Amino acid sequence: MTTISPTRASARTPRRRPGPAPAPKVTDALAVIAGVGLGLAIALAFWGESFGALRAPGGWYELAARLCALVGTYLMLVMVVLMTRLPWLERSVGQDRLVRWHRRIGGWPIALIALHIVLVTWGYAQASSVGFLKQFWMFIVHYPDILEAIAAFLLLVTAGVTSAKIARQRLRYETWWIVHVSVYLALGLAFFHQIRIGVMFITSPVARGVWIAIWLGVVVSIVSFRVALPMGRNLRHQLRVDSVAHEAPDVYSVIVSGRALSRLAVSGGQFLQWRFLAPGLWWHAHPYSLSALPRPPYLRVTIKGLGDQSRAVARLKPGTRVIVEGPYGTFTRHRLMTSRVVLIGAGVGVTPLRALLEDLPSSSAVTVVVRARSAAHVIHGRELAELVERRGGQYYELCGSRDEVRLDERTMRGLVGDLRDADVYVCGPSDFTDAVAEIARRLGAPPDRLHYETFSF
Ligand SMILES: Cc1cc2nc3c(=O)[nH]c(=O)nc-3n(C[C@H](O)[C@H](O)[C@H](O)COP(=O)(O)OP(=O)(O)OC[C@H]3O[C@@H](n4cnc5c(N)ncnc54)[C@H](O)[C@@H]3O)c2cc1C
Known part of the structure; x- marks a missing residue:
């Protein structure tokens, strides 16, 4: 059987490529590009607009409808890009934070596109002096690609509803994932009605070119980073x-x-x-x-x-x-700000800490605290102890039920002392990481030196 242990490592130090450092400048540049894109989406809504057209029946409604559609779609594209595994974002921001941003934006595109549907129907109904429902029916019957756009909107709503916390907790992860992936289909279905009946895109090739370029940028980043890069890596390894x-x-x-x-x-x-x-x-x-x-x-x-x-x-x-x-992931040595490092893990949460411990600079003074239900439940305990011993650090195992062995402020102070001058890495179930982070703060750890990994997005 093959084993990986610190002892094996010392017998033959393997050559390997270290993980790249975060790229905050590229991340800032991407944020600027995203801002410019939003500006362009807003500008497109006003493209070719005139006061005459605005004063005509339904004119203001139609402008507001275009604005909602373009900004809503653009935000949707931003959400997709956040999840395309752009390497610079992944290693500077981290997937957990990207997922949080993705979720935070989440409700806006759906709300804006719903508003677009109402406003555009209202605007056209006023312009043609017909009722709201009649106009809606006329869209379906007489305009190209509208049924596809409605299907796309329904897919988006389904993805939004199933992403709400309460629904996510009830659904199997795989079911949630399949519904979520259907958003790519929704985007594809919605694209053609924008290009074929969006007033500014019919009348201006420049406006159409700008919008298509934004979409192409998104498609290229999906194909490059979600398909080509992993495929190349797997073929290589x-x-x-x-x-x-x-x-x-x-x-x-x-x-x-x-x-x-x-x-x-x-x-x-x-x-x-x-x-x-x-x-x-x-x-x-x-x-x-x-x-x-x-x-x-x-x-x-x-x-x-x-x-x-x-x-x-x-x-x-x-x-x-x-x-x-x-x-x-960003739960790495690249976030270190000091030379004193405290690693605290519970259960299977010790796994990234075990690899991180190996990767810390040799100058780091380390303390490792492992929490487990019993000695038999400590994972990689011997390896951790050996790695810590080689560095001349401290290694503690706290074994027992939560009632018998409490990891409270007093215990932590006894083990790791004052944390004002330390970087603290915590990994375990979310209630454990929350509790330890709170104690670490009370022991003086500054927020920017508290690093967590929770095993859920
Ligand atoms: C960044 C990160 C690192 C992790 N590292 C480890 C590790 O080193 N060792 C380890 O044992 N576990 C780790 N986990 C947890 C592990 O991914 C889940 O336990 C596993 O996916 C459960 O899948 P399942 O089908 O067996 O269980 P399920 O019953 O399907 O799910 C159990 C839990 O895991 C979540 N989950 C399921 N599939 C996924 C998925 N594809 N992505 C995110 N969450 C999912 C579910 O929402 C649920 O909360 C990690 C999780 C994350 C987010």
Whole structure:
């Protein structure tokens, strides 16, 4: 069986590409481009507009309808770009924050496009002196691509509704994901009615060119970063399951081997999306953090069985093909601001901490605190202890039920002392990370030196 351990690492220090540093300047440039794009979308609504047209019956309604459509669609495109895994955004902002931004924008496109439908129908109804419903029917019967646009809107509403927290908690992740992916179809369906009946696009080739260029930019970023880049990476590395090792109750390490892994640029603490090409598993990808830095030709993830996919990894056969996307995440040494580092993990949350510990600069003074239900539930405890010992740091295991062993302010102060001069990395269930972050703040840790990874988006 193949194992990845600190001892093996010291026997042969492998060559590997370190994970790239964040690119805040590129991120700022992307923010400026997004702002310019929004300005253009607003400008397009006024393109070729005249006071004469505005004073005509329904004129103001039609202008407001165009504004809602263009800004709503543009925000929708921004939401898509946030999720295209642009490498500069992924490593500067982090996927969890990008997902939060994506969700925060979420309601606006739907509301604006709904308003567009009402306003444009109202405006045209006034211009033709007919009722609202009659005008709506005339759109469906006489205008090209309107049925497709209505279908697109219904798909968007479905994606929005199923993304609400209450619905997400009730749906299987895979169901939610399929509904969400249908947004690409919705965008495709909506595009043609914009170009073929949008007044400014019919009358001005320049306006049409600008709008098509914005859409093309989005399509290129989807194809490049969601399709071509992962495809190239997987063709290069040709990953396969090498072995599966039991680590703790319900926890297994999957060791994967591949080609040219010294060229995979990854930082300790990052995660990848893993798709195991085995029956029943091949069609969904799940995020798992590397639980050790790559040891070419091997990678390792350590997985706790929580649901269908994560339980099934225990039965993976050697030789099973693996497709990955990533690496992603900002829970890395690039966020370090001091030379004192405190790593606190609970349960399977120690996995990214284990890889991060290996990746910290040799000058870092480290303290590692691991929380687990019992000694048998500590994951990679020996490896963590060895790595900490080599650095001359402190390693603590707090084992026992929550009632028996409390990780409260007094205990934390006893273990890690004052945190004013430290970077604190926390990973575990969200109630654990929230509680530890609160205690760390009380022990003086400044907010910008508190770094979390929660295993949910
Ligand atoms: C950044 C990140 C890193 C992670 N690293 C690890 C790790 O190193 N080891 C580990 O054991 N677990 C890790 N997880 C958690 C792991 O992804 C989930 O436990 C796993 O996807 C559950 O899938 P399931 O089908 O077995 O369970 P389900 O019953 O389908 O889901 C259990 C929980 O996981 C969530 N989940 C399911 N699929 C996904 C998905 N594709 N993306 C995001 N969330 C999902 C569900 O919303 C639910 O809350 C990580 C999660 C994230 C977001």
